[in-house]
Structures are given as C-alpha cells and as structure tokens.
Amino acid sequence: MPQTNVHVQNVNEIKSNVVPVWCPGCGDYGVLAAIYRACVIMDLDLKSTVIVSGIGCSGRLPIFTKCYGFHGVHGRVLPTATGVKLANPKLTVIAVGGDGDGLAIGGGHFPHAARRNVDITYIMMDNSVYGLTKGQGSPTTAPEFTLKALPYGVQEENLNPVALSLAYDVSYVARVFSGAIDQMTDLFVKAIQHKGFSFVHAISPCTAFNDTYKFYRERVVPIPAEHDVHNKKSALDLWQTKGKVYLGTFYEDNRLDMGTTFQKLSETVQSKGKGTMERLFDQFT
Amino acid sequence: MPNNLTIRVGGDTGTTTGVISTGEMLTFAMARSQYDVFTFRTNPAESKGGQAMYQVRMGNHPVLSQGTFLDILIAYDEECLKTHAKDLKSDGLLIYDTDTFVPDDSYQEQSYGVPLSTVAQTVSGTKKSKNLVALGVVTEILGLPLESVKTVVKEQFRHKPEKVVEGNIKSLESGRAWALKNNILKDFHVRPRELKTSKVVMSGNEAMAAGAVYSGCRYYAGYPITPASEILEFLQKELPKFDGVAIQTEDEIAAITSCIGASFAGVKAMTATSGPGFSLMLEALGLSSMTEIPIVIVDCQRGGPSTGLPTKTEQSDLMQAIFGGHGEAPRVVMAPANVKDCFFGIIKAFNIAEKYQIPVLFLSDQSLSQRTQTYTRPKLTNIEVWNRLKASGSHANGDYLRYQMTDTGVSPIAVPGESPSPYVATGLEHNEHGDPNYTPANHFRMTVKRHKKLENIAKESGFTRRFGDEQAKVGILSWGSTEGPIEEAIHKANQSGYEVAALQVKMLHPLPDEEIKHFLKSVQHVIVPELNFTGQLSQIIRSKYLIPTIRLNKCAGMPFTPEEILNKIEEVIIKN
Structure with a gap:
C-alpha cells in the first residue's frame, strides 16, 4: 500500500469536524491552539502523530484534531502513551491530561514515566480544579483558592507539578501559561523535539469553576535568560521563588531514552543470533 | 516393570x-x-x-x-x-x-x-x-x-x-x-517407551509465553505476581531476540493500558497476571472492548479472594472473567487444559483477538502455569496466525469510518504510521467515525455491533474436545486444568466397566453452543467438576441450557486427583 504522508500548511487543516465543547475562555483553547501551531511549525506528519489523553476537560483534546488520538481511561495517559511509543518508535507521541488525571488518580505513573524516559511529550493542562465534575478541589488547588463546590477551600497542601518533575528527574521540564500562547507554542516545539520524556506544565485556567487568570497574570515572569537549563539546583531555586511563577524551560538533560535503550539491547542480544522459534524450543529439549 | x-x-x-x-x-x-x-x-x-x-x-x-x-x-x-x-x-x-x-x-x-x-x-x-x-x-x-x-x-x-x-x-x-x-527390593525402573519422538518439556507459563512469541506478540507488559511472573521473566529474556519489547510496569493498570496503547499502534500485545491483578485490570478491559483494540490477558488463577493463597491453585476467576467490569463489555474467555494447550491455545487467543478486535482472556491456574509437562515438539509450519483487518486507502479528508457497521461487527482498523486515515479511539460511546455520541439510537446500534462479534466467535471451531465413551449416559463437562485427572478417571472407570463421556470446553465465553448442546443431549447426567466453591461453570451451564447439573467442587488449593473424579462417577452411576 502506498504510504501517503499527511502534512498541513496551516492550523485550520488540522482542526477536525468536531467543535470543541469547552466553556468560553477556557485555558484549554490556548493549549489546543498551541498544539495546532506546533504541528504546523514542526511539519509533523499527522498520520504518524498520536495524541493520547486521559479523562477530564482536557481529555477531549485529541478529538478536535486530525491526528491519531487515543482517549483512554482516567489517569492512565502515561502508560498508554508509553505503549504506543515503545510499539512504534517512529511515531510522535503527545500525552495530554489534567492535574487530577496526572497527579491524583494517575499520580503513580508519573515517576515511572520519568524513570523510563520514553520519548514522549506530556502536557499537563493544570486548571487546579475538577472542571468536568463541576468544581471539586484538585491536587493543585492552593489553600488560598475558594471554589463553588468547596466553600471552605481545600485542607491539603497543593502539589507543584514542576517541583515533582524535577524531583523525579524528568529529562525536560518546562512551564507555560494559556495567557501566553506564543511562548507556549515555542516550548511545545522544544518539548516535542526533546529526545526523551519531556514534561510541560501548562497553566490552563478554568473560567467556570476556578478562574485564576488574574492570579497568574500578576505573577508569571519568564525564566531569566542567564538560567542554565542543565543546572538542576538552579531549576529548583526557580520554582521555590515566592510570589513568582516562572515560565520557560527549567531543566533539560540528554540521557538515553528507553526506546533507544531497547533498540541497543536488541542489537546486543541479537549479535549472538536472531530469535527463531526453533531456537526458542531448543531450550526445552 | x-x-x-x-x-x-x-x-x-x-x-x-x-x-x-x-x-x-x-x-x-x-x-x-x-x-x-x-x-x-x-x-x-x-x-x-x-x-x-x-x-x-x-x-x-x-x-x-x-x-x-x-x-x-x-x-x-x-x-x-x-x-x-x-x-x-x-x-x-x-x-x-x-x-x-x-x-x-x-x-x-x-x-x-x-x-x-x-x-x-x-x-x-x-x-x-x-x-x-x-x-x-x-x-x-x-x-x-x-x-x-x-x-x-x-x-x-x-x-x-x-x-x-x-x-x-x-x-x-x-x-x-x-x-x-545397597539393594532395593522393589523394581523402580519404568519400562522405556518403544517409540521415541522429539519432545519438549516446559511449564505452562513458558508454553504460553512461547505461543505468544509464535503468534507475533511483540509487546508485553506485566507486574510481578505469583504464579504468573515466569511469563514476564521469559519474555524479558526472549522478546529482545525478536525485536520485541517486554517491560515491567509499576502496576497492573499500567500493564494493561500500555498493552492497549501498543496494540492501538499496530503491535500484538499481551499481559499476564493472577486474580488480584486481573481485578485491577477490569476498567481497562472495558476500554479494550469499547475501542475494539485487541489484547490478550492471561490470568494464572490462584486461591482467593483478596491475597488468598498465592501459591495454590483454584478455578475461581471464571465469573470475574466473563462478567467482571462495569457496563456490558464483550470479551472472549478461553482456558487451556494442559501445557501443550497453553502453547496452541494462546495462539488461538491471539487469532480470535485479532480477527474480531476484542480482548481475549486466557485462564490458566497455578497448577498448570507452574507445572512442567512433556509434549511432542510442535511442527511450526502449519499453525495458522491471523492478523487484524486493516483499513486500506486514504481517508485524510475525514471520511474514514473506524467503526463502520458490518455484517460481522468487525470494521477495518487504521494503524498509526501506516494508514493515512487518522481517527480517535475513545472509551466514550461513539458513532461510526469514532466521534463521541450519546444519542439513544447510536448507543443501541453500537452495543449491538460490539456484541455481534460474539455470535460469530461462538461458531469458531476447535474449542471443545470430546473424549470417553460415545454411548455413555453419564457425562463430564469441564474446563481448564481439570481435564487430565478427568481423562485418567475415565480410563479407570472403563476398567471397572463404567461408561463415561467427557466434553472439555476450551472457550467459556461465548460458549461453543452447538457442541455443548449436542453433548448435553447425548447424556442423561452431567457432572461439572471445578476447583472452586460455588460451581461457576455449573451455574452458567444451568442458566444457559436450563438443565440440572451435578456439581463436584474442590476448594482446597489443590488440583483434583483422578480418584476424586472416579468416586463421583461411581456415585452418580450407582444412584441412577
């Protein structure tokens, strides 16, 4: 069968026939727009691009694109995306999911994705609320936020996705904001180009249940140009700076990704002979 | 001798x-x-x-x-x-x-x-x-x-x-x-066999893993659990030789979802676990069924519930396999009878999964998984391997119907990287395009489509084995690893002059209806021996065929002995 690649010239060609169902002003529109743009800038072949998503408002994202998509079960974005990429390393795999999906129900998968360093990009669309179920507190809801469904606020400390990813030793860590789509697009491109597990914390406010646009607009600042992205200690200092929310690339290293490790392993093992069923059975005679 | x-x-x-x-x-x-x-x-x-x-x-x-x-x-x-x-x-x-x-x-x-x-x-x-x-x-x-x-x-x-x-x-x-x-009085030399053939000696777990490799499984993910871990170990050793990948995941949920991801990407995938891990996989089993992405799940059953008896055998996950999970998610349940069957059976499991784009559960148990048995080395030239029906042509303009209505319920599947017909697989109810759709008519239509596959799978051949006496009035209906002791018991019953027939059912869902009906008609009494307390297959046979069954249950973490089966045969024959 002749293999036709599917490239597009402008973002309108990536849009699917399904109209997004998000609320007006939702930060997820910004993330979607930046993904469209990144696909065009990188000239990605849509036939070889897979967007994997979890459950929640963000989970709908692949349906609004003409890429391959997989909208799975709640919290399992990372293992699903891992399976896709390890099965066919030639695919570009982007995983998207919310803060609840990735840090509550699916929180156990994040460190292991970091350990494996599979060449996928994980965009956590963080609105600090459970939007689809109408306003419950999420793992990133800060105690100072009060929500409609949560008049007394949350009683727990909020998790910081950037801090976690640095602690887990994720090989590319960046933060973006739906209020700054140009920068978001640039960093999505960098993250997708990174060979290994790249994590982008996308602050994507929920206008219906936890409108944090004003809160973040007052605090976001670009990471200073002099920051050395290979310096983990300096990256850790950045996220701890009180009163500021840094945007940009925090950290980056270039260790081997798991797909390459497996490829090398196969080469080593097969240098003594490729697998055949006859050889397999010989072990049992 | x-x-x-x-x-x-x-x-x-x-x-x-x-x-x-x-x-x-x-x-x-x-x-x-x-x-x-x-x-x-x-x-x-x-x-x-x-x-x-x-x-x-x-x-x-x-x-x-x-x-x-x-x-x-x-x-x-x-x-x-x-x-x-x-x-x-x-x-x-x-x-x-x-x-x-x-x-x-x-x-x-x-x-x-x-x-x-x-x-x-x-x-x-x-x-x-x-x-x-x-x-x-x-x-x-x-x-x-x-x-x-x-x-x-x-x-x-x-x-x-x-x-x-x-x-x-x-x-x-x-x-x-x-x-x-030192002289030994009794002779302990076993008479040598006359005809020598090329044999293999392996465990059930090894045979299942070997069968998976033969079927073209090139992605395996699993979490260590007794008595299934040997499958993970064996495939971690073997798959790199075949350009495949075997990973140990952080839990069973990651194992099954990564298998679904791999199969979505076009690679045959398998996971293996035991009851507790299988319970964790149930939500994603529904995802496989709903998205129509084929996978094979091995459940090496052990004594339960909860942590139960990790190193002991039981056949108590049948109901979970057939009915477990939320919603109505069609799946296929098979069970091998012996080590040889572990090899040949799992090839059929992959074949059915691929042909019908459906999850297939393969129920072994501790005694079978960890037992070593000899069987004739398989001739590998004539064992069929089936592959999924792929979508052809280009549908980049968006007219590809991933879930197209067909007579069989099976629709051609597009594979990322190969087919220029991208679609989104979703666990949400969807229409023929794959787009989310919750209308009453669509939900019914798609539910019918997914279930239609089961009707055809039930007609696939080779999922029963009938043995024993043709004219017998007493029949034994069984599944899984109990086949061996039953066959031996029937040999012994013959020596005592009793006639007994047996039907080993290798696909428990959907049931191979014709063969079972034929068998039930041919006998007057049906014994269903099972290594569980509640008689799970017995309940299914009763409710589906509206016949009384005679249960023989052993819930002791141990396999049946031929004598236990024989005693029941004698009891039934003498009573009647």
Whole structure:
C-alpha cells in the first residue's frame, strides 16, 4: 500500500469536524491552539502523530484534531502513551491530561514515566480544579483558592507539578501559561523535539469553576535568560521563588531514552543470533 | 516393570536448599531419558522458610495428572515425612537424610537412609550439594542413565564457577554409588517407551509465553505476581531476540493500558497476571472492548479472594472473567487444559483477538502455569496466525469510518504510521467515525455491533474436545486444568466397566453452543467438576441450557486427583 504522508500548511487543516465543547475562555483553547501551531511549525506528519489523553476537560483534546488520538481511561495517559511509543518508535507521541488525571488518580505513573524516559511529550493542562465534575478541589488547588463546590477551600497542601518533575528527574521540564500562547507554542516545539520524556506544565485556567487568570497574570515572569537549563539546583531555586511563577524551560538533560535503550539491547542480544522459534524450543529439549 | 511412577521431594526451604531444584533436575533427567513427565509443586508463599514440595510423575505414556499416591518420597526433614507420609504407597520407598532425622521402625522395610550432608561435605567440601547426592541416589534407583543426569546438572549450574559444577557432579556420582551398594527390593525402573519422538518439556507459563512469541506478540507488559511472573521473566529474556519489547510496569493498570496503547499502534500485545491483578485490570478491559483494540490477558488463577493463597491453585476467576467490569463489555474467555494447550491455545487467543478486535482472556491456574509437562515438539509450519483487518486507502479528508457497521461487527482498523486515515479511539460511546455520541439510537446500534462479534466467535471451531465413551449416559463437562485427572478417571472407570463421556470446553465465553448442546443431549447426567466453591461453570451451564447439573467442587488449593473424579462417577452411576 502506498504510504501517503499527511502534512498541513496551516492550523485550520488540522482542526477536525468536531467543535470543541469547552466553556468560553477556557485555558484549554490556548493549549489546543498551541498544539495546532506546533504541528504546523514542526511539519509533523499527522498520520504518524498520536495524541493520547486521559479523562477530564482536557481529555477531549485529541478529538478536535486530525491526528491519531487515543482517549483512554482516567489517569492512565502515561502508560498508554508509553505503549504506543515503545510499539512504534517512529511515531510522535503527545500525552495530554489534567492535574487530577496526572497527579491524583494517575499520580503513580508519573515517576515511572520519568524513570523510563520514553520519548514522549506530556502536557499537563493544570486548571487546579475538577472542571468536568463541576468544581471539586484538585491536587493543585492552593489553600488560598475558594471554589463553588468547596466553600471552605481545600485542607491539603497543593502539589507543584514542576517541583515533582524535577524531583523525579524528568529529562525536560518546562512551564507555560494559556495567557501566553506564543511562548507556549515555542516550548511545545522544544518539548516535542526533546529526545526523551519531556514534561510541560501548562497553566490552563478554568473560567467556570476556578478562574485564576488574574492570579497568574500578576505573577508569571519568564525564566531569566542567564538560567542554565542543565543546572538542576538552579531549576529548583526557580520554582521555590515566592510570589513568582516562572515560565520557560527549567531543566533539560540528554540521557538515553528507553526506546533507544531497547533498540541497543536488541542489537546486543541479537549479535549472538536472531530469535527463531526453533531456537526458542531448543531450550526445552 | 511399572508404566509410571510418582516421586515427591520435600523439605523446609529455610534449612534445606534445593528442594525445587532437586525436583527440576530430576524432571529434566527423566525427560532426557525419553519419559513423559508431569510435575506439581507447592512453594511456601514466603521466599525463604516453610515446607516446599516438588512432585514428578514419569511414564512411558502421556501422563495426565500429578498422580495420587507416591512410589518414592525423598524427605529432607522429619516435618516433610509427617506431612507426606499419608500419601506414600504401602510398598513405596522412603529416602531420607540420616543427618537430619531417623524415621520410626514402621518404615524399616521400605526406607533408605543416606547421610546426605556428610556425603556432600566429604566429596565436595560443602553440605550445600546434599540435594545432588539425593539426586544421584534416586536417579540410580530409577535407572536413569548417568550421562543424561550429568548433562542436566551441568546445564542447571552453567552460570556457576567450574569448581561448584565439579563438586556437584562428584556429589551426584557418590549418591549413585551409595545406591548401587545397597539393594532395593522393589523394581523402580519404568519400562522405556518403544517409540521415541522429539519432545519438549516446559511449564505452562513458558508454553504460553512461547505461543505468544509464535503468534507475533511483540509487546508485553506485566507486574510481578505469583504464579504468573515466569511469563514476564521469559519474555524479558526472549522478546529482545525478536525485536520485541517486554517491560515491567509499576502496576497492573499500567500493564494493561500500555498493552492497549501498543496494540492501538499496530503491535500484538499481551499481559499476564493472577486474580488480584486481573481485578485491577477490569476498567481497562472495558476500554479494550469499547475501542475494539485487541489484547490478550492471561490470568494464572490462584486461591482467593483478596491475597488468598498465592501459591495454590483454584478455578475461581471464571465469573470475574466473563462478567467482571462495569457496563456490558464483550470479551472472549478461553482456558487451556494442559501445557501443550497453553502453547496452541494462546495462539488461538491471539487469532480470535485479532480477527474480531476484542480482548481475549486466557485462564490458566497455578497448577498448570507452574507445572512442567512433556509434549511432542510442535511442527511450526502449519499453525495458522491471523492478523487484524486493516483499513486500506486514504481517508485524510475525514471520511474514514473506524467503526463502520458490518455484517460481522468487525470494521477495518487504521494503524498509526501506516494508514493515512487518522481517527480517535475513545472509551466514550461513539458513532461510526469514532466521534463521541450519546444519542439513544447510536448507543443501541453500537452495543449491538460490539456484541455481534460474539455470535460469530461462538461458531469458531476447535474449542471443545470430546473424549470417553460415545454411548455413555453419564457425562463430564469441564474446563481448564481439570481435564487430565478427568481423562485418567475415565480410563479407570472403563476398567471397572463404567461408561463415561467427557466434553472439555476450551472457550467459556461465548460458549461453543452447538457442541455443548449436542453433548448435553447425548447424556442423561452431567457432572461439572471445578476447583472452586460455588460451581461457576455449573451455574452458567444451568442458566444457559436450563438443565440440572451435578456439581463436584474442590476448594482446597489443590488440583483434583483422578480418584476424586472416579468416586463421583461411581456415585452418580450407582444412584441412577
């Protein structure tokens, strides 16, 4: 069968026939727009691009694109995306999911994705609320936020996705904001180009249940140009700076990704002979 | 000369090393000497400490069950003798370690004491090789050729230093010499088989893993769990040779979802687990069914519920396999009957999964997964492998119908990287395009589509095996690893003049309807033996075919013995 690649010239060609169902002003529109743009800038072949998503408002994202998509079960974005990429390393795999999906129900998968360093990009669309179920507190809801469904606020400390990813030793860590789509697009491109597990914390406010646009607009600042992205200690200092929310690339290293490790392993093992069923059975005679 | 013998080795794993390895080497030595073998083992759930036992039955004919009574018992300690004495035949032989204990006088006529530790220490400089002395004694008594045993020992210790291997061989030889010096009254040489064929000897888990490789499975993900872990270990070793990937995931949910991801990307994928892990996989099983992405899930059942009896066998996950999970998610449930069936059956599991784009569950159990059995080395040229029906042509403009309505319920599938017809697979109810759609008419239509596959799968051939007497009034309907003891019981029943028919059902959902109806019509009484408490298959047969069934349940963590089946046959025949 002749293999036709599917490239597009402008973002309108990536849009699917399904109209997004998000609320007006939702930060997820910004993330979607930046993904469209990144696909065009990188000239990605849509036939070889897979967007994997979890459950929640963000989970709908692949349906609004003409890429391959997989909208799975709640919290399992990372293992699903891992399976896709390890099965066919030639695919570009982007995983998207919310803060609840990735840090509550699916929180156990994040460190292991970091350990494996599979060449996928994980965009956590963080609105600090459970939007689809109408306003419950999420793992990133800060105690100072009060929500409609949560008049007394949350009683727990909020998790910081950037801090976690640095602690887990994720090989590319960046933060973006739906209020700054140009920068978001640039960093999505960098993250997708990174060979290994790249994590982008996308602050994507929920206008219906936890409108944090004003809160973040007052605090976001670009990471200073002099920051050395290979310096983990300096990256850790950045996220701890009180009163500021840094945007940009925090950290980056270039260790081997798991797909390459497996490829090398196969080469080593097969240098003594490729697998055949006859050889397999010989072990049992 | 007997046609078959049953030998058991036992001892405390805290004080004796090598209970299991003695059994394993003995098994391979028998297989190398052209005998058929069938093993059964129980490990303590802990990795050190507690009584372990390894039983092997050897024969010059296909061995169908682990056997009931012992011809030879090798007891490393007194506790072992206490535990297993009741199973030793009255003319059976006890081999024991005089360095550990001396049995009471009642064993005088038929016991054989060897100072295993002392002999080992003398010839090899370490007591550790006392199991090799024991292996020497028993292989001499059984008349297994020394060279065959030596080859097995060298293979077993191939990763150890030369000195250790030498010490082990010396221990083995001194055990053989010890046995030669002392006369054994009874003949323990099994008559050699007349026709020699090329055989393989492997465990159920290894056979399933081998079958998966043959089927073209190139992605495996699993989380360690007894008694399924050997599948993970074997495939981690083998798949890199075949350009495949096997990973150990952080849990069973990651295992199954990553398999679904891999299969979505066009690669055949499998995971294996036991009951507790299977429970965790149920949500994602529905995802596989809903998105129509084929996967194979092996459940090596163990005693439950909860953590239950991790190292013991049970057939108690059938209901979970057929009905487990939320919503109505069509899936296929199969069960292998023996080790050979583990190899051939799992190929069928992959074939059905691929042809119908549906999850297939393959229910083994501890006794089958961890047993070693011989079978004729498969001829690999004529075993069919089926692949999924792929979408052809370009549908980049968005007119590809991933879930197109067809007569069979199966729609051509587009594969990322190959087919320029991208679509989104979603666990939400969707229309033919794959777009989310919750309208009443669509939900019904798509539910019918997904279930339609089951009607055709039920008609696939080769999922029953009928044996026994054609004209019998008493029939046995069974599933999974109980087939062997049933077949042996039927042979014994024949010798007593009873006629019994049997139908082994290898696909439990959907049921191979025609064959089962035909069988039920042909007999007047149907016994359903199961290793569970509630009679799970029995309930299904009753509700589907509206017939009374006679249950035979064993809920003890142990397989059936042929005698237990035979007793039930006699009871039913005498009553009627």
